[in-house]
Amino acid sequence: MNDAPPTDADLLAHAVAEARAGLAEGGIPIGAALVQADGTVLGTGRNRRVQMESATRHGETDCLENVGRLPAGVYAASTMVTTLSPCDMCTGAILLYGIPRVVIGENRNFVGGEDYLRSRGVEVVVLDDPECIDFMGGFIRDHPSLWNEDIGVED
């Protein structure tokens, strides 16, 4: 039995599993998980632009939707884990719910609202995870138009 709290790398594994599931579905491989300090996973999600023809189901927002309605105090004791630096929408969703800590797999393929999160008092940890860098980079190379659509960039 191991009572040690989970490491950030342990937490990231939940988000990576979602990203890999998305990739297997033909989707954009970005995953997320909302976890508590003791490692309890409140829920997970993944980008579903392709799978649901969705303009708002990014990794973090899909996660929040899957977790469902929660009282503010639960968000305030949680960490959002995501495989990729959060876009403006997901940054805003984290701020809306007062989630105080964000663990990011990588920000080499995309840098989102990290500075804004920090300016609003959120702790941001970037793991620079080679696996996340690899599958996201590969996806962007293979599907540039889909990726541009997902981040609102003219193709």
Next chain:
Amino acid sequence: MNDAPPTDADLLAHAVAEARAGLAEGGIPIGAALVQADGTVLGTGRNRRVQMESATRHGETDCLENVGRLPAGVYAASTMVTTLSPCDMCTGAILLYGIPRVVIGENRNFVGGEDYLRSRGVEVVVLDDPECIDFMGGFIRDHPSLWNEDIGVED
């Protein structure tokens, strides 16, 4: 035949209709519409926290989801119309898609990311509409816990 472009008040009417539909469903009365300069309505939406047990379907995000996947250039030629000042999540969604103009019914009952939108180059117009102020204020008075949940505030 009237070829004059629609006024901002004309545009707001689409969002107000959604908010009133939400109120009739027992939902939080916030509505939104994504419109083009000539008045063409790309789609509308309303807060569906109650109706769909959703943590991410605010007025603006529900609107963007209903509109569906669009190329960046369409967002860039659109205006987001909303009955209430947009929360952080909806502010971020507007920024993600590069929507250059936001028309807001009122900001007396809640002030969201207006300054941040302006700092990122978005034109923000606040109409201070008495009807929007009235139905939102009434809802908050009657359902304070639900409203606090919607904006991530401890009850």
